[in-house]
Amino acid sequence: MANSKVSQDTGDLKLNRVSKHYGDFCAVDDLSLIVPDGSFFALLGPSGCGKTTTLRMIAGLEEPSAGTISIGDTDITTQKSYRRNVNTVFQNYALFPHLTILKISPSVYVGVELKMLKLRLKMR
Numbered sequence: 001m002a003n004s005k006v007s008q009d010t011g012d013l014k015l016n017r018v019s020k021h022y023g024d025f026c027a028v029d030d031l032s033l034i035v036p037d038g039s040f041f042a043l044l045g046p047s048g049c050g051k052t053t054t055l056r057m058i059a060g061l062e063e064p065s066a067g068t069i070s071i072g073d074t075d076i077t078t079q080k081s082y083r084r085n086v087n088t089v090f091q092n093y094a095l096f097p098h099l100t101i102l103k104i105s106p107s108v109y110v111g112v113e114l115k116m117l118k119l120r121l122k123m124r
Contacts, residue, residue, distance in 0.1 A: 010072055011037050014068075015068075017031070018068070028054055030067075031067070056088075060083075
């Protein structure tokens with residue numbers, strides 16, 4: 001039986017010449033990106049530019065048409081989503097428009113605030 005444990009790989013997240021096509025439509029075209037280990041990052045851009053598709057490929061919910069995705073020295077391009085040590089938080093709060101982050105999950109709010117405080121202190 002294949003290893004069913006979640007990957008504990010650490011290191012930079014690397015996308016190397018990643019593309020995603022749906023038939024003739026190109027959602028992501030030849031994207032190369034390095035996110036340093038331990039970083040807190042966001043993808044910003046206009047609607048339809050490939051942000052969600054890129055995050056879905058990193059999470060393992062979509063497989064790239066071309067290119068590789070790795071964490072440290074481990075290629076995770078074809079690794080199952082439940083075995084990847086990654087998380088995604090989407091911007092759309094439409095599921096709970098009447099709730100604030102403090103009402104949904106105070107621990108998420110505190111975790112983000114602590115991470116941001118650490119980053120601010122590091123920058124000094």
